[in-house]
Amino acid sequence: MKYLDEYRDARIARALAAEIARKTTRHWVLMEICGGQTHTLMRYGIDELLPGEIEMVHGPGCPVCVTPLETIDKAIEIASRPGTTLVSYGDMLRVPGSRTDLFRVKASGGDIRVAYSPMESVKVARENPDRQVVFFAVGFETTAPANAMAVWQARREGLKNFSMLVSHVLVPPAIRTLLSSPRNRVQGFIAPGHVCTVVGYRDYEDLVRDFRVPMVVGGFEPIDLLEAISMLVGQLEEGRAEVENQYVRSVSYEGNLPAQRIMAEVFDVCDRKWRGVGSIGASGYCLRPEYAEYDADRIFGLEQVTAEEPAECISAEVLQGLKKPFECSAFGTGCTPQMPLGAPMVSAEGACAAYYQYRRHAAAVTEER
Amino acid sequence: MAANSGLAGGFFCPVPVPSKDIVLLGHGSGGRLSAELLRDLILPAFDNPVLGRLDDQAVVSVGGARLAFTTDSFVVQPLFFPGGDIGSLAVNGTVNDLAMGGARPLFLSVAFIIEEGLPMETLRRVVASLREAARRVPVEIVTGDTKVVEKGSGDGIFINTSGIGLVSPGLELSASHARPGDRVLLSGTIGEHGITILAQREGLEFESAIESDCAPLHSLVAAMLAAGGDFRCLRDPTRGGLSSSLNEIAAQSRVGIELDERAIPLREEVRCACEMLGLDPLYVANEGKLIAIVEPAAAEPVLEAMRRHPLGAGAQIIGTVTDEHLGLVTMRTALGTSRIVDMLAGDQLPRIC
Numbered sequence: 001m002k003y004l005d006e007y008r009d010a011r012i013a014r015a016l017a018a019e020i021a022r023k024t025t026r027h028w029v030l031m032e033i034c035g036g037q038t039h040t041l042m043r044y045g046i047d048e049l050l051p052g053e054i055e056m057v058h059g060p061g062c063p064v065c066v067t068p069l070e071t072i073d074k075a076i077e078i079a080s081r082p083g084t085t086l087v088s089y090g091d092m093l094r095v096p097g098s099r100t101d102l103f104r105v106k107a108s109g110g111d112i113r114v115a116y117s118p119m120e121s122v123k124v125a126r127e128n129p130d131r132q133v134v135f136f137a138v139g140f141e142t143t144a145p146a147n148a149m150a151v152w153q154a155r156r157e158g159l160k161n162f163s164m165l166v167s168h169v170l171v172p173p174a175i176r177t178l179l180s181s182p183r184n185r186v187q188g189f190i191a192p193g194h195v196c197t198v199v200g201y202r203d204y205e206d207l208v209r210d211f212r213v214p215m216v217v218g219g220f221e222p223i224d225l226l227e228a229i230s231m232l233v234g235q236l237e238e239g240r241a242e243v244e245n246q247y248v249r250s251v252s253y254e255g256n257l258p259a260q261r262i263m264a265e266v267f268d269v270c271d272r273k274w275r276g277v278g279s280i281g282a283s284g285y286c287l288r289p290e291y292a293e294y295d296a297d298r299i300f301g302l303e304q305v306t307a308e309e310p311a312e313c314i315s316a317e318v319l320q321g322l323k324k325p326f327e328c329s330a331f332g333t334g335c336t337p338q339m340p341l342g343a344p345m346v347s348a349e350g351a352c353a354a355y356y357q358y359r360r361h362a363a364a365v366t367e368e369r
Numbered sequence: 370m371a372a373n374s375g376l377a378g379g380f381f382c383p384v385p386v387p388s389k390d391i392v393l394l395g396h397g398s399g400g401r402l403s404a405e406l407l408r409d410l411i412l413p414a415f416d417n418p419v420l421g422r423l424d425d426q427a428v429v430s431v432g433g434a435r436l437a438f439t440t441d442s443f444v445v446q447p448l449f450f451p452g453g454d455i456g457s458l459a460v461n462g463t464v465n466d467l468a469m470g471g472a473r474p475l476f477l478s479v480a481f482i483i484e485e486g487l488p489m490e491t492l493r494r495v496v497a498s499l500r501e502a503a504r505r506v507p508v509e510i511v512t513g514d515t516k517v518v519e520k521g522s523g524d525g526i527f528i529n530t531s532g533i534g535l536v537s538p539g540l541e542l543s544a545s546h547a548r549p550g551d552r553v554l555l556s557g558t559i560g561e562h563g564i565t566i567l568a569q570r571e572g573l574e575f576e577s578a579i580e581s582d583c584a585p586l587h588s589l590v591a592a593m594l595a596a597g598g599d600f601r602c603l604r605d606p607t608r609g610g611l612s613s614s615l616n617e618i619a620a621q622s623r624v625g626i627e628l629d630e631r632a633i634p635l636r637e638e639v640r641c642a643c644e645m646l647g648l649d650p651l652y653v654a655n656e657g658k659l660i661a662i663v664e665p666a667a668a669e670p671v672l673e674a675m676r677r678h679p680l681g682a683g684a685q686i687i688g689t690v691t692d693e694h695l696g697l698v699t700m701r702t703a704l705g706t707s708r709i710v711d712m713l714a715g716d717q718l719p720r721i722c
Contacts, residue, residue, distance in 0.1 A: 043708060
């Protein structure tokens, strides 16, 4: 595939790995924010190419993983009601709620449909005027423009049977929370390339200034990540702390301005709870008051739904980079992608699931088959 | 504002949801959930050594002859797709399950479960396709059944086929026969059937057409066996894809399997479609490909025999059976690193064959 194979080239990868090894004089702890980046690191075994001094820890950037339990419960409640259709990204279906998951609601007769784009849910609403159609809008800044567009379009068409269950999260407040923790070990960040494609990287300059920590906006292919790591190590070794952009083929300083306009038109910033993390101020999007009639929370009277998450696993430490998934006693035994105990095992982009799926042989974890 | 409340304090996790009380779509995916269903419910009920081999077909001795016997049900939507339809799939799928036991296909049964309201013309086309596919093999359809269910109780048409074939004396193929040192051969490019079905279902269009690879593999198998050498196992990687078949072999033979990522043939269109849809082609279904595990000395002659056959023209040696990481499939990536090729819990794509 043109424009993609170049970023998976083994020769370039080895050259970059050698360059990183040459630059590195001491131990550095780096975090990739985005679950997509974690997935690439694990899938391509990039940790095997890095010198021992570079420790990669894995950030909270998996939207499926961090969607709070109560939001899953709300989606389950909506999908269980007669006359409603829930449209969702596929990965949300097997995320466990308090008592069940959407797959099981579907198996019991709930009308749940998987979509690749939120606009498909607007189409479903248009074609089924007798049903209440709800789109389950999760994700970071990346999916926000398309979700905003769906609501905007529904209002323009005057659809009365369409609404959105919004659980959007924002990256910079999560990084700020992480850096503010007294237990933080992370010395450099690979910022999420897709998020920055939408919103640019102005916000990351504030983080760099406030915490004096280097950040490199990185892509998602093996060469992107190795290059971003090389740039981070360069900054750390030279004592610099700046925002640099590795993912120039997609990310500009300002980001995608039309996308930002539609987001601002439809969404307000609000506090948001993160599964496995807790509540973070001003870390999410919700619908603006003008769009309240499209708010599934309000339409279905679910504002009061809450769920307590029992403390079972070490996802806190994993998401902060304090522990590796391997170091959890439940990893691969009591906790697997099939029976996840915690957020990072839920989606393929979660750190624990990525370790389980691609790397557990490296840790000599044997599994009873 | 509730900033910073989470990270310094306690972290919370959900309780897992057991999936033992109702049947999920994932139980039919060919992945881990399917394997559990077999292990926990089906095998204990019908426990016997032939079934316990968990091969694609049973091989039984009857009056001195070794018969292969198999059955398969077909529930694909859409019923007609580029490269095939539910009729040709129902013949080829069962012929292939026989062929993977090294059997020459002899007879098939066909049973239809039809939803009322199905256009007669659709049924006529399906029957014509069944007839044509059987003629090509050739295999005779010697018995069958027709049931009609109420509107809403089916999905147009479901087909079950069973098949009987004859296995040559001395040929013992099984997923439990792989040994360290054996080579893993693949007959051609992967993922075409699954991507074709998905593209049809989702209304996706690609610049160049992708077609299902639906084909009967018995003549390719015959050509391979004629090349000689010790064959351990043949498998057609249908639902669950290459990964699920290899994981089953690794588990049943208690060996490791190491693949070479660069050796696995993949059409550019399939690679692009998978990239776009976020799918891994290793898990996407095939309907006209086979995996062969053979002794090391047989690898090259068998590969040559495959490449001389039209259905094996793109054959490659894709890996080796090892005595490391027992029960796991690993892959040497294009970057020279190593990773696991896991069996999925449930579906990557719902209901494709």
